[in-house]
Amino acid sequence: MRDIAQSLGKADQREAGEPASVAIGPLRLRGRAILAPMSGVTDIGMRRIANRFGASLVVSEMVASDDYVRGHEETRLRAEGAGVDPHVVQIAGCDPYWMGEAARLAEASGASLVDINMGCPAKRVTGGYAGSALMRDLDHALGLIRATVSAVSIPVTLKMRLGWDEGSKNAPELAQRAEAEGVQLVTVHGRTRMQFYKGKADWAAIRNVRSAISIPLVANGDCTSAEDARAMLAASGADCVMIGRAALGRPWLVGEIARSLEGMPADTPSAAARAEAALEHLDTLCRSMGEHAGLRHARKHLAAYADHAGAQIPRAPRTGFVW
Secondary structure, three states: OHHHHHOOOOHHHOOOOOOOOOEEOOEEOOOOEEEOOOOOOOOHHHHHHHHHOOOOEEOOOEEEHHHHHHOOHHHHHHOOOOOOOOOEEEEEOOOHHHHHHHHHHHHHOOOOEEEEEEOOOOHHHHOOOOHHHHHHOHHHHHHHHHHHHHHOOOOEEEEEEOOOOOOOOOHHHHHHHHHHOOOOOEEEEOOOHHHOOOOOOOOHHHHHHHOOOOOOEEEEOOOOOHHHHHHHHHHHOOOEEEEOHHHOOOOOHHHHHHHHHOOOOOOOOOHHHHHHHHHHHHHHHHHHHOHHHHHHHHHHHHHHHHHHHOOOOOOOOOOOOOO
16 A cells, blocks of 8 residues: 555656546545535535536545434434445544444445544534544544544545644644554645634645655645646645535536546536536435425525526426425
8 A cells, every 4th residue: 555655646657648546445536636524515415416527535524423323313414425436424523432433333334435534623523622623632633543443444534634723733743643553545624723714725734744644645725726726736745635615506616626637628517417416406405304404404505506607597407306
């Protein structure tokens, strides 16, 4: 694995026209653009659409490990993966037992990968010593990683930030120690926890992590276009980019960027195809959550689809959709 990983992301070493290939254990990605896990956003409907339009990988919403294992209905729904291949479940928590059990459940439910969240900046998460709060106690963080990796046979990946604050940018150390524990890919958001989503993501700072590990590296933060993606890869030395908020209302964007990075036409879907995707998304939410909850959850998605339409969305067939 180490020999393979050391060759990843080095376009100048590939034959002309040969697509990039990033390996995560036995899994080989079909490109270099990934849909980020976003709580309340990357529901199963959005992930199915992004997957179909060519995203290299899509990741579930973050799920609390203990709630997931206990069978909390809403948490289980966040981890749903039917119609998505490969299926990735992102888990969060601060207890090794629950992290291990959640990883086992994800694998048993069909996940191809388990991702550990050590990057979420939300106070409700960090207040429980999970998410990016774990970057303040790397020994505890490593205990959670060890429990997760040892619980499953599928690859385990890790998402983090640059550090807790400007004075403790310890992402390289955490990434290096995580690799030693068996983590097979690391994603770094180019901000500290204390920045939340303010300012500009520091793509160049992610390069310090590239120097510390040999496994694949994903750069995250403020990627909104193929041009951003190329600049992000150049600045960070990463193998892949991860697209988050820019994909809201246009889940096909991730596939467009993946194709562009390989020198292929972006192939933006037609207005009719985009409208059909929006209706499909609404239908999926209403069927999986019930009409009332599904419509409430869909509001932000539908508003974003409309914002990105740029013109009146053409009328699409409604047969089979829930209203």
